[in-house]
Amino acid sequence: MLKTVTFSVFRYDPEKDKKPYYKDYKVELRRPGMMVLDGLNQIRWEQDGTLAYRRSCREGVCGSDGLNINGVNMLACITHIKDLKDPIVVQPLPSMPVIKDLVVDFTDFYRKYYLVKPYLITKTPPPSDRERLQSPEDRKKLDGLYECILCACCSTSCPSFWADPDYLGPAALLKAWRFIADTRDEGADERLQIINDRDGAWRCHTILNCVEACPKQLNPTEAIAELKKTIIHRKF
Amino acid sequence: MADISVTIHKHDVVIVGAGGAGLRAALEASKGVNTAVISEVFPTRSHTVAAQGGVAASLSNVEPDDWVWHMFDTIKGSDYLGDQDAIEFMCRMAPEVVIELEHMGMPFSRLQNGKIFQRRFGGHTKDFGKEAVQRTCAAADRTGHAMLHTLYEQCVKNQVVFYNEFYALELLKNEDHVVGVLAWDIANGGFHIFHAKATMFATGGYVRVYKTNSNAHINTGDGLALTLRAGFPVEDLEFVQFHPTGIYGVGNLITEGVRGEGGYLLNKDGERFMKRYAPTVWDLASRDVVSRAMAEEMRQGRGCGPEGDHMLLKLDHIGAGIIHERLPGIWELAYVFAHVDCTKEPIPVTPTAHYSMGGIPTNLSAEVVLGGMDKPEEPVKGFYAAGEAACASVHGANRLGSNSLLDIMVFGKVGGQHMAQFAQSLPEHVPLPENPGKRGIEEVTSLLNGTAGETMGAVWDELKESMEANCGVFRTEETLAKQRAVLQKLCDRYKKVGIADKGLAFNLDLIETLELGHMLDYSKAIVEGALARQESRGAHYRDDYPKRDDEKWHKHSLAYMEEDGSIRLDYKPVRMKPLTVPTFEPKERVY
Numbered sequence: 001m002l003k004t005v006t007f008s009v010f011r012y013d014p015e016k017d018k019k020p021y022y023k024d025y026k027v028e029l030r031r032p033g034m035m036v037l038d039g040l041n042q043i044r045w046e047q048d049g050t051l052a053y054r055r056s057c058r059e060g061v062c063g064s065d066g067l068n069i070n071g072v073n074m075l076a077c078i079t080h081i082k083d084l085k086d087p088i089v090v091q092p093l094p095s096m097p098v099i100k101d102l103v104v105d106f107t108d109f110y111r112k113y114y115l116v117k118p119y120l121i122t123k124t125p126p127p128s129d130r131e132r133l134q135s136p137e138d139r140k141k142l143d144g145l146y147e148c149i150l151c152a153c154c155s156t157s158c159p160s161f162w163a164d165p166d167y168l169g170p171a172a173l174l175k176a177w178r179f180i181a182d183t184r185d186e187g188a189d190e191r192l193q194i195i196n197d198r199d200g201a202w203r204c205h206t207i208l209n210c211v212e213a214c215p216k217q218l219n220p221t222e223a224i225a226e227l228k229k230t231i232i233h234r235k236f
Numbered sequence: 237m238a239d240i241s242v243t244i245h246k247h248d249v250v251i252v253g254a255g256g257a258g259l260r261a262a263l264e265a266s267k268g269v270n271t272a273v274i275s276e277v278f279p280t281r282s283h284t285v286a287a288q289g290g291v292a293a294s295l296s297n298v299e300p301d302d303w304v305w306h307m308f309d310t311i312k313g314s315d316y317l318g319d320q321d322a323i324e325f326m327c328r329m330a331p332e333v334v335i336e337l338e339h340m341g342m343p344f345s346r347l348q349n350g351k352i353f354q355r356r357f358g359g360h361t362k363d364f365g366k367e368a369v370q371r372t373c374a375a376a377d378r379t380g381h382a383m384l385h386t387l388y389e390q391c392v393k394n395q396v397v398f399y400n401e402f403y404a405l406e407l408l409k410n411e412d413h414v415v416g417v418l419a420w421d422i423a424n425g426g427f428h429i430f431h432a433k434a435t436m437f438a439t440g441g442y443v444r445v446y447k448t449n450s451n452a453h454i455n456t457g458d459g460l461a462l463t464l465r466a467g468f469p470v471e472d473l474e475f476v477q478f479h480p481t482g483i484y485g486v487g488n489l490i491t492e493g494v495r496g497e498g499g500y501l502l503n504k505d506g507e508r509f510m511k512r513y514a515p516t517v518w519d520l521a522s523r524d525v526v527s528r529a530m531a532e533e534m535r536q537g538r539g540c541g542p543e544g545d546h547m548l549l550k551l552d553h554i555g556a557g558i559i560h561e562r563l564p565g566i567w568e569l570a571y572v573f574a575h576v577d578c579t580k581e582p583i584p585v586t587p588t589a590h591y592s593m594g595g596i597p598t599n600l601s602a603e604v605v606l607g608g609m610d611k612p613e614e615p616v617k618g619f620y621a622a623g624e625a626a627c628a629s630v631h632g633a634n635r636l637g638s639n640s641l642l643d644i645m646v647f648g649k650v651g652g653q654h655m656a657q658f659a660q661s662l663p664e665h666v667p668l669p670e671n672p673g674k675r676g677i678e679e680v681t682s683l684l685n686g687t688a689g690e691t692m693g694a695v696w697d698e699l700k701e702s703m704e705a706n707c708g709v710f711r712t713e714e715t716l717a718k719q720r721a722v723l724q725k726l727c728d729r730y731k732k733v734g735i736a737d738k739g740l741a742f743n744l745d746l747i748e749t750l751e752l753g754h755m756l757d758y759s760k761a762i763v764e765g766a767l768a769r770q771e772s773r774g775a776h777y778r779d780d781y782p783k784r785d786d787e788k789w790h791k792h793s794l795a796y797m798e799e800d801g802s803i804r805l806d807y808k809p810v811r812m813k814p815l816t817v818p819t820f821e822p823k824e825r826v827y
């Protein structure tokens with residue numbers, strides 16, 4: 001007999017259910033290294049086709065399957081089942097409206113990402129037939145920033161993000177810093193204006209939940225601290 | 237069940253797919269005309285995000301390089317099945333599209349002099365095969381992530397319209413003119429007709445039909461099935477690339493960039509066996525050659541582990557510093573999926589299904605084309621394709637690493653430009669046909685209203701396993717004929733498949749079941765193409781016909797789907813005449 005673990009999964013179908021409930025499933029451990037996403041797939045494909053969740057890359061690079069697993073936000077596709085306490089409680093990311101089961105509505109998260117102008121802003125035209133130059137040292141400043149996969153594990157673990165519906169949150173602020181830190185970018189002023197707003201960087205109280213939650217080991221708190229420093233220097 | 241609403245949208249250009257090809261096309265088309273992108277996932281969750289090693293362009297940032305060398309390598313890599321005009325076009329345009337990406341803000345790694353970093357990759361050489369060259373432009377080993385996010389950021393800046401989490405169900409045509417697509421709103425349910433002057437499929441690759449693969453869950457080749465169902469052909473589907481270095485047991489990719497940076501493969505005796513198979517470039521031979529060498533070593537009992545079923549990829553000797561700087565994603569993947577710290581130990585690897593050389597036939601303008609042995613190619617009005625879903629054909633029988641990210645930039649861009657021009661040239665939309673989307677609407681409603689017989693999961697499992705066993709790295713008449721029969725049975729079973737979820741909101745059961753239907757349709761084209769092609773060329777290797785046969789088989793396969801679901805094959809010549817340089821005549825391939 002194969003060893004099994006119990007998945008206790010948050011279920012909610014807006015067309016049928018008055019309120020959410022939890023349903024238990026047994027997942028067989030059929031090979032070493034099974035991830036939580038493999039468990040969810042096993043449930044869907046073999047036991048209960050009605051379960052809904054998002055997934056794409058299955059290797060932690062697309063940011064589709066941020067979930068709250070045993071109380072902590074993480075990506076289902078790179079979280080080993082064997083590292084978790086049985087039963088494994090699988091919930092949607094906190095504080096976002098649920099569309100169905102584990103699928104949440106990202107509209108507000110994306111809106112905040114768009115607000116910080118998440119694209120390179122330049123005024124000086126680039127050389128016509130070759131790349132702009134950037135030293136390896138300057139390029140290094142983007143490491144730990146550009147790798148963000150927009151999974152929302154950070155923002156949905158942030159108490160300030162829960163409390164203030166207008167707070168931009170760690171993911172959007174990290175993105176803002178990714179561009180401001182880029183030596184090729186000339187949009188710092190526009191972005192810092194937005195971020196200096198009361199719902200921008202100043203809502204962060206350095207609680208560090210976001211850093212713990214980030215599956216890519218990025219550090220939004222540090223980015224926010226850099227933003228605050230820059231704003232003070234520029235005396236907005 | 238109550239009637240499900242149908243909403244009609246009108247745009248000049250509609251692009252299905254928000255990977256690199258779709259977004260690059262959208263950036264271009266939206267400059268001139270009203271453009272919308274439909275994607276089954278939020279754009280940055282498309283598979284391009286997973287690309288690791290880099291994008292090829294003869295920038296000569298590290299050492300002298302030339303687009304003609306790049307062109308030669310690509311033709312040789314394609315085992316002479318690639319169309320030489322398209323290949324010249326792509327290789328010449330490579331520096332331009334890479335520099336554009338830098339200008340858009342893509343965070344490339346840099347050389348000491350501040351230029352874009354370039355690394356070695358399999359099959360890329362200088363001076364027509366003399367030695368490996370540093371041609372592949374990279375952002376560490378997260379090139380696809382850097383590229384896709386940059387393109388999406390530019391789309392945000394330019395206010396491109398997106399319909400995210402919309403799933404295309406049917407290609408719409410009126411007579412011989414493509415007029416848009418029917419799609420399903422995944423989050424809320426409901427049908428949407430996108431009426432367009434020009435429609436592009438940039439729906440990505442199809443190797444999810446193999447059990448061991450390096451692809452995202454969503455890479456189910458939908459665009460191919462919808463093309464077949466609309467009566468158009470697909471080209472060269474039998475050419476499926478098996479990448480040499482998938483993580484043992486799970487198939488996730490370890491980029492060729494690892495070997496580009498100096499890593500190499502070992503058999504159980506600790507021997508660098510590639511020197512016997514590719515005496516000049518060893519581990520940097522093209523992918524079909526390396527994958528076959530590995531499979532051959534295993535067949536001869538020199539595989540590693542108790543089952544002798546994998547090889548070892550050693551890279552610790554290149555040093556922890558370089559690994560963490562240039563291959564940080566690989567370190568993570570190896571650690572998470574193989575429990576290996578690759579700065580200290582080798583990574584266990586096996587070939588993994590990776591890339592679809594075949595696709596929807598297109599020309600230099602990314603227009604979908606019809607043609608035959610004696611019929612010159614002719615564009616289908618209003619229909620375009622780009623990226624892994626298309627077959628330009630720049631990869632022929634085997635793609636070189638880092639040429640796909642290039643392909644999607646070049647043909648995405650050009651396709652976007654041509655669609656805008658075409659849309660501008662049409663004073664009005666060609667009207668929708670009567671009952672537009674009837675077939676797709678019926679397909680969905682009958683699943684939602686039907687009762688469950690077979691389950692999707694069981695049929696899918698058998699499909700993946702049998703394709704791997706019978707239509708994998710090595711194929712024979714016997715295995716392929718067997719697979720033809722298996723597919724017939726699976727198609728019959730599919731007719732009885734029902735879904736458990738009857739709801740409208742985020743019905744993943746519905747989507748995965750539709751995807752399975754798509755996979756079954758084009759799997760038949762893969763198998764029929766492979767069965768007919770009695771030769772070995774590039775990634776298509778027939779044990780019973782181990783030689784390339786230019787006399788009989790130097791031609792592209794075309795597969796059409798008949799009314800009854802069966803496949804009819806046709807062929808068309810390889811376009812051998814480049815645009816400005818002399819033809820590269822077929823030669824034996826040695827690396």
Ligand SMILES: Cc1cc2nc3c(=O)[nH]c(=O)nc-3n(C[C@H](O)[C@H](O)[C@H](O)COP(=O)(O)OP(=O)(O)OC[C@H]3O[C@@H](n4cnc5c(N)ncnc54)[C@H](O)[C@@H]3O)c2cc1C
Nearest residue numbers: 253254255256257276284289290404440623624638640641
């Ligand atoms: C792990 C890995 C690493 C790779 N590394 C490299 C590399 O280093 N260099 C290189 O050149 N190539 C690499 N490749 C190959 C390359 O990444 C892909 O070929 C390329 O990104 C494909 O891009 P695309 O735009 O054609 O498709 P994709 O990025 O796959 O996008 C397809 C799009 O179509 C949409 N779609 C599909 N079906 C539907 C539908 N029915 N309805 C609505 N939308 C739909 C999806 O939502 C998605 O937006 C790699 C591939 C893998 C698997």
Ligand code: SF4
Nearest residue numbers: 158204205207208210
């Ligand atoms: S450090 Fe700031 S952003 Fe991060 S969780 Fe705390 S308050 Fe939120």
Ligand code: SF4
Nearest residue numbers: 148149151152154214
């Ligand atoms: S910062 Fe980390 S946790 Fe937050 S969205 Fe980006 S990748 Fe996810």
Ligand code: FES
Nearest residue numbers: 056058062063077
């Ligand atoms: S499926 Fe892409 S991050 Fe998990």
